[in-house]
Each structure stands twice: as C-alpha cells, then as structure tokens.
Amino acid sequence: MSTLEIRDLHVSVATDDGEEKEILKGVTLTLNSGETHAIMGPNGSGKSTLAYSIAGHPKYTVTSGTITLDGEDVLAMSVDERARAGLFLAMQYPVEVPGVTVSNFLRTAKTAVDGEAPKLRTWVKEVKGAMNDLRMKPEFAERDVNAGFSGGEKKRHEILQMELLKPRFAVLDETDSGLDVDALRIVSEGVNRAKEANDTGVLLITHYTRILNYIKPDFVHVFVDGKVAEEGGPELANQLEAEGYDRFTQAAV
Numbered sequence: 001m002s003t004l005e006i007r008d009l010h011v012s013v014a015t016d017d018g019e020e021k022e023i024l025k026g027v028t029l030t031l032n033s034g035e036t037h038a039i040m041g042p043n044g045s046g047k048s049t050l051a052y053s054i055a056g057h058p059k060y061t062v063t064s065g066t067i068t069l070d071g072e073d074v075l076a077m078s079v080d081e082r083a084r085a086g087l088f089l090a091m092q093y094p095v096e097v098p099g100v101t102v103s104n105f106l107r108t109a110k111t112a113v114d115g116e117a118p119k120l121r122t123w124v125k126e127v128k129g130a131m132n133d134l135r136m137k138p139e140f141a142e143r144d145v146n147a148g149f150s151g152g153e154k155k156r157h158e159i160l161q162m163e164l165l166k167p168r169f170a171v172l173d174e175t176d177s178g179l180d181v182d183a184l185r186i187v188s189e190g191v192n193r194a195k196e197a198n199d200t201g202v203l204l205i206t207h208y209t210r211i212l213n214y215i216k217p218d219f220v221h222v223f224v225d226g227k228v229a230e231e232g233g234p235e236l237a238n239q240l241e242a243e244g245y246d247r248f249t250q251a252a253v
C-alpha cells in the first residue's frame with residue numbers, strides 16, 4: 001500500500017503585475033492506495049491549484065508545507081520524476097499538442113513512466129482495448145493530441161492515459177465536466193477499471209454529485225478559500241448539493 005501525504009501546503013502564484021498571490025493556505029490531506037477522495041468547493045477556491053501543485057506545474061510556488069509519497073519528498077522531484085513515481089493528473093483543461101499523434105504521445109508517455117518501451121505487440125492490443133472500452137474510435141489514435149477534440153473527447157483521452165499508465169495516485173480535475181450522460185458512465189467505468197486493476201488512490205475534483213454515483217468516494221473534502229473547510233463521508237456531497245457553500249463562504253469572510 002502507498003500513501004500520498006499533503007501537509008499544511010501553502011502555494012502562491014505569480015500574478016501578471018509581478019506579485020505573489022497566496023492561493024493554497026494550508027492544505028492537509030492523506031490519500032491511501034485504493035481510496036477515493038472527492039474534493040468539492042466553490043469556483044476559485046484553489047482545487048486546480050492543488051492538482052497542479054501535486055503534478056509540479058512550474059507556475060505554482062510552494063512556499064511551505066510538504067507533499068510526500070511513501071515518505072519520499074515529492075516537492076524535490078521534477079515533473080517527470082513525479083510521473084515515474086506514479087503520480088498522474090487529468091487536467092481540467094487538457095492542452096492541445098499539435099504535431100504529436102495520440103498513439104505516439106501514449107507510447108512516449110508509457111516509455112517515460114516505465115523507464116522502458118512497452119512490448120509493441122501487447123501494447124498495440126492494450127491501447128486498442130482501452131480505446132474500445134472508452135468508446136473511442138480507432139482513428140483517434142492517429143489524430144493530434146486534443147487538437148480539435150470536443151470537450152468530452154478530451155476527457156476520454158485523459159482517462160485513456162490513466163488506464164494505460166497505471167498510476168499509483170490519480171488526480172482527476174473535473175473529469176466529469178462537459179460529459180453527456182452516456183460519456184459520464186463510460187468515463188467513470190474507465191476510472192473504476194483503472195482503480196481496481198492498480199489499486200490506484202483517486203483524488204476526484206468535481207462540482208457535481210452525479211459522478212459520485214458511479215465513482216463512490218470514501219471521503220469528501222470541502223475546499224474553501226485555499227484549504228479544507230470540512231471533511232466527511234459520501235453524505236456530505238449530497239448535503240453540499242442541497243445547501244450550497246453559503247455556510248462555509250460566510251465563515252471564510
């Protein structure tokens with residue numbers, strides 16, 4: 001079993017006028033293998049900032065606090081090293097990579113994460129199988145990464161990566177946003193398959209309880225103004241949907 005531990009994390013971002021603005025104000029969170037933690041919270045509360053900070057995005061500066069993976073200092077690792085250590089981020093807004101096909105991208109990523117190229121025969125089969133499971137047409141493999149993909153297609157491509165890269169911990173940032181009802185189910189099933197196959201710990205950032213009907217959270221964290229304001233079980237998500245964030249945002253003011 002593995003543990004991803006975030007302790008009193010403070011993160012700031014350089015604004016356009018050159019000032020440092022603190023976004024994360026002391027986030028503490030422990031994620032074990034096989035667990036699913038949902039993070040819900042108002043727009044702008046810092047959820048994506050947390051996701052990027054775990055992945056090592058250079059735009060965000062960790063000013064204090066720690067992130068460790070089985071005791072290893074994640075913050076000392078480069079982005080590549082984090083991926084090799086088994087951390088995976090499905091971005092809220094996946095980026096286009098013109099000139100790189102999905103097929104090349106996946107093989108390169110797999111090679112980088114595993115430290116060796118996948119065996120061609122089994123790899124091709126595995127990619128085809130995973131794409132088929134996610135109801136992605138085979139011709140997607142030859143298209144440039146995310147270029148001209150619809151919102152839902154981008155999200156499927158993120159989960160395709162998760163299924164193939166088999167991370168120890170996956171941060172899924174609004175993987176459900178923009179998905180139609182069928183796609184939501186298909187993508188959720190993909191997450192559950194990857195989770196079960198690899199005992200992956202999942203940090204699921206979402207605004208809606210709908211996805212939580214498919215991907216059952218063990219814990220729900222309410223994120224407000226750069227930190228966790230409350231924690232609970234799955235019932236907390238339903239309560240938030242019914243009541244909104246008023247009682248937290250009032251308190252934060």
Ligand SMILES: Nc1ncnc2c1ncn2[C@@H]1O[C@H](COP(=O)(O)OP(=O)(O)OP(=O)(O)O)[C@@H](O)[C@H]1O
Pocket residue numbers: 013014015016021023041042043044045046047048049050092
């Ligand atoms: N370069 C920047 N300059 C100023 N503010 C920034 C910058 N980058 C991020 N922020 C601010 O940081 C805050 C947190 O943003 P973040 O994307 O983490 O929120 P979020 O919780 O993911 O929101 P959403 O639910 O809308 O996705 C926002 O108020 C955002 O405007």
Ligand SMILES: [Mg+2]
Pocket residue numbers: 047048049092173
């Ligand atoms: Mg966000």
